[in-house]
Amino acid sequence: MAVLAALLVIGALALGREVPPINAADHAVTHGATAGSITVFDAYVREPATDDVAAAYFAIRNDGSAPDTLLSVHSGAAATVSVHDLPGAAGHQASGPLTIEAGQTVRLRPGEGHVMLESPVSPITPGQRVTLLLRFQDAGELLVSAPVIPIGAEPPGGRQ
Ligand SMILES: [Cu+2]
Numbered sequence: 151m152a153v154l155a156a157l158l159v160i161g162a163l164a165l166g167r168e169v170p171p172i173n174a175a176d177h178a179v180t181h182g183a184t185a186g187s188i189t190v191f192d193a194y195v196r197e198p199a200t201d202d203v204a205a206a207y208f209a210i211r212n213d214g215s216a217p218d219t220l221l222s223v224h225s226g227a228a229a230t231v232s233v234h235d236l237p238g239a240a241g242h243q244a245s246g247p248l249t250i251e252a253g254q255t256v257r258l259r260p261g262e263g264h265v266m267l268e269s270p271v272s273p274i275t276p277g278q279r280v281t282l283l284l285r286f287q288d289a290g291e292l293l294v295s296a297p298v299i300p301i302g303a304e305p306p307g308g309r310q
Contacts, residue, residue, distance in 0.1 A: 186289035187214025188250070192257070192307035193296035195267070195280045204228070204274045206265040206282060206296050209257040209307065212250040219287040220248040227280045229269035236263040247287075257307075276300045 182191030193208035206225075212218055225231045236245040236258075245263065250256050258264055265282065267274070274280065278298045285291050299305060 183292050183294050185292040188286050188289035190294050193294045194305050195296045195298045197276050197301045201273055204267040207258045210250050211255040215252050217249050217251050218289055221285045223265050224283040228267035232266050234264055234266045274298055
């Protein structure tokens, strides 16, 4: 795990690129990063109700002319990290690769997918940031820094 954490730090230096807000009409794109045609934004981790599991959410926009696929998500913040519960999945379980069609935005939100952070290496509390490493088939690796927000707080991008 220390190795992965170190890799994430190195990766953050090499790959991390904050996406600045664009305009108010399109609501601010926050907590995001871009690789190739893929932009991940509005990332957050909800303050967990218990110490053993937390959930991360984000939106993925594909500005390219071909589909791309989210293959996996990793994080040094938890022992097990997996994409759960995408629309169409049966019950609460790990989901397969997520394809984002050209021009499409897919938003993980409560009831429509989350990244499950099981067995966090330390308590996940508001004010912290959780680094997520997303691997896409075409866009490659993308590092996202997701703020931990309080249980009742409005998520980035609003409640949608
Ligand atoms: Cu889950």
